[in-house]
Amino acid sequence: MNKYVVKFKPDGKIINVEEGKTIAESADMAGITIDSPCGGKGTCGKCVVIIHADNLEPPSEAEERFLTEDELKEGYRLACQTHVTCDMEVTVPQDSRIRSIKILSAGKGREVRLHPNISKIYVELPEQTLERQIADLTNIKEALKPNFTNVTIDLRLLRKLPYILRKSKFKVTLVLDGNEIIGIEPGDTTKKNYGVAIDIGTTTVVSTVVDLNTGSDLAVASALNTQATHGADVVSRINFTIENENGLEELGDRVTQVINQITEYACAEARVDTQNVYEVTVVGNTTMTHLFLKVPVRNLAIMPYVGVFSDPVETNAGRIGLNVNPNANVFVLPNIAGFVGADTVGVILASALNRSETIKLAIDIGTNGEDF
């Protein structure tokens, strides 16, 4: 396969690209996000770029529809339509880029009684003796009584248990998710107990780091949802997963990457070690939460438009590639229907709409709120 040099201006980024890739794909490789509301179908005409090259392919039908003859002569092309056929210099105008968008990431709060599912308990265990010859896990369970009963533990953690206990002279902090032990840390680390709240928007993703001991928001960070490369709205994203064998995988990976970036950023700002994040709650519209979990979305776009789940989904961070404590609980809020998502459930809970005695209206105008 031939490779050609593509230079992007005014960024000055130069990359080697395989023959046959589109300019849009090449820009993505170079880390430049070109606006592509139609998801690269050539139906919106938004991804205009200016190409200087010796051996350009003739314009596609779509390019002839959106660009004048003069523009085509000057090298104006659509990034999703034109392929790399030789060395090229590509100028990406500001209008064709997805710009950083201000998103409301704070608001008026109300008092919420703190009741996280994560508890950190410091214990100084009595060392076993010939008179008290109990197993290590039993030793821990005895110390947790009567507050925690029927305590369980993950097998991987069980394998490390004897080493951690003896290395820390039986003084450890237990991290419990409900009654499951998800962490054992040497010494007293009860003060380091954090959670992260994620809002996956079709356009923007927001991550907030919360102190689970005090309930304070410590830091917040946001970034564009890079799935946008494959379409601006949820229907384009769903179509991308239908038309591309690895589409679901790719869109899932993209949003996970964004979540990891902004969560690391927010944790750094709050001086929180990501390994001390034990709980992640996630909201988003139904397509976004499905894509995040890599659960197929195709039936959301096909009559009668149903999702795979509407109940909450629980898993752990390690299994889905989130860079926090690998045993951290990941809780995706329930959705109401295919197009009424967990984000709406979040709004209802946060605004206590469900407890209101009078009729109230909550309005969430997002990417897909075209009607407004």
Place this chain on the structure above:
Amino acid sequence: MNKYVVKFKPDGKIINVEEGKTIAESADMAGITIDSPCGGKGTCGKCVVIIHADNLEPPSEAEERFLTEDELKEGYRLACQTHVTCDMEVTVPQDSRIRSIKILSAGKGREVRLHPNISKIYVELPEQTLERQIADLTNIKEALKPNFTNVTIDLRLLRKLPYILRKSKFKVTLVLDGNEIIGIEPGDTTKKNYGVAIDIGTTTVVSTVVDLNTGSDLAVASALNTQATHGADVVSRINFTIENENGLEELGDRVTQVINQITEYACAEARVDTQNVYEVTVVGNTTMTHLFLKVPVRNLAIMPYVGVFSDPVETNAGRIGLNVNPNANVFVLPNIAGFVGADTVGVILASALNRSETIKLAIDIGTNGEDF
């Protein structure tokens, strides 16, 4: 690294062995299990072999202790002491081999009311419509009411759910472990519902295939516990994990391999597809169940002789490499203490000793019953 040809007689097996390996290690590679009660320390003198070679190393202290001068002249050596230093012909006498041992694998039964944790439920789901626009999982949960509530499902299975449902025209069999869906199979497979009971002995491992619908034992198979290469009794095995960095891993892998072999054999005999095995119960002495789960055993051999767990451990087959349905529940029975194992708990349950109104005695004379 030089390699030499080692021929084992009377087996006729010929293998290439790296210089410096012991004859015992070489025999193990050739699939010949040499008796090694002391675990290769040169303290028992049981692993006598006869070696013909041009360039043998001088006998070790241990060999001089256990073998006469005449024997040494004739090529008698200890397999755990002598290293491969040239091409060799090694005769392994019958007395130095671990022989296939008859183990009691059946006995007098008593009637037990069948109450497995696994249920298989065949459902014909109503297809969703615009009037009944519910998610796939909700559709399933509705069908399971009122017998099963708070139903959960593994994320990997959730990802496949929409495909399986539509491919099988919404006629599926759900496999439930308690209230967790661990399998979704096209059509009605309720008749294929099997479990396996494993008894891990220090010397012998037994696997019994059970029909979970009828409670009948369908087939039983047994084999030697190949951990014996590293010592005949539990203390030698524990020492092997202390003295070898990967010892725990290796002993765990060995018993898992044996379990897989005999379970496949028993399933084949019973004409059961291993993928239809959804439940595995495991007993064994405390060292054996720890090794099976690759949980460290070192403290069982050090004062005050405690294990890591005594409660039951639950995991699933895929996570520990058992070749049955990967979502099958694996249940390791509780042990009572470091040297009173889950096998004893099994005896108590099977003989209903715990319900006896008079004092009774159960005797289990196993490998470690040296006192008898």
